Amino acid sequence: MAHQAHQELLQVLNACVAACEHCANACLNEPDVAKMTECIRLDRDCADICALTAQWIARDSHFTQRLTALCAAICDACGAECGKHQHHDHCRECAEACRRCAEACRSMTA
Numbered sequence: 001m002a003h004q005a006h007q008e009l010l011q012v013l014n015a016c017v018a019a020c021e022h023c024a025n026a027c028l029n030e031p032d033v034a035k036m037t038e039c040i041r042l043d044r045d046c047a048d049i050c051a052l053t054a055q056w057i058a059r060d061s062h063f064t065q066r067l068t069a070l071c072a073a074i075c076d077a078c079g080a081e082c083g084k085h086q087h088h089d090h091c092r093e094c095a096e097a098c099r100r101c102a103e104a105c106r107s108m109t110a
Contacts, residue, residue: 006057012104013054016075019097020047023082026090039081039091046078050101068105075102 024043027036053071056064079098085091 006108009104009108010054010057012101013050013057013071016050016097016101017047017054019094020044020050020078023090023094026088030088036085039085042074042078042081043094046074046098049074053105065109068108072102072105072109075099075105 020043024040024047027033027040027043030036033040049067049071053064053067056067061067075098079095079102082091082095082098086095
């Protein structure tokens with residue numbers, strides 16, 4: 001089964017979902033939430049695509065490689081945005097989770 005062969009990727013995807021959801025929520029509690037708008041938007045997009053990618057891997061979809069390429073691109077964008085806010089622990093942690101996830105997704109498409 002595909003999901004058994006890709007357990008590490010599934011774990012990385014789920015960790016990225018959790019980091020992005022946490023970051024978006026924490027950004028909403030920042031004093032100047034308006035400055036965090038793009039971070040929140042990308043956190044939500046990234047969490048959604050990572051969750052969908054994990055689902056497609058688990059069901060052995062024929063489109064998984066295409067989706068993992070898109071997932072890597074969105075993780076890169078989210079990680080770059082979070083990287084602009086390194087003074088927030090949640091953004092720093094999210095950027096790292098996104099970097100790991102993008103690398104893992106690219107390794108599957110290679």
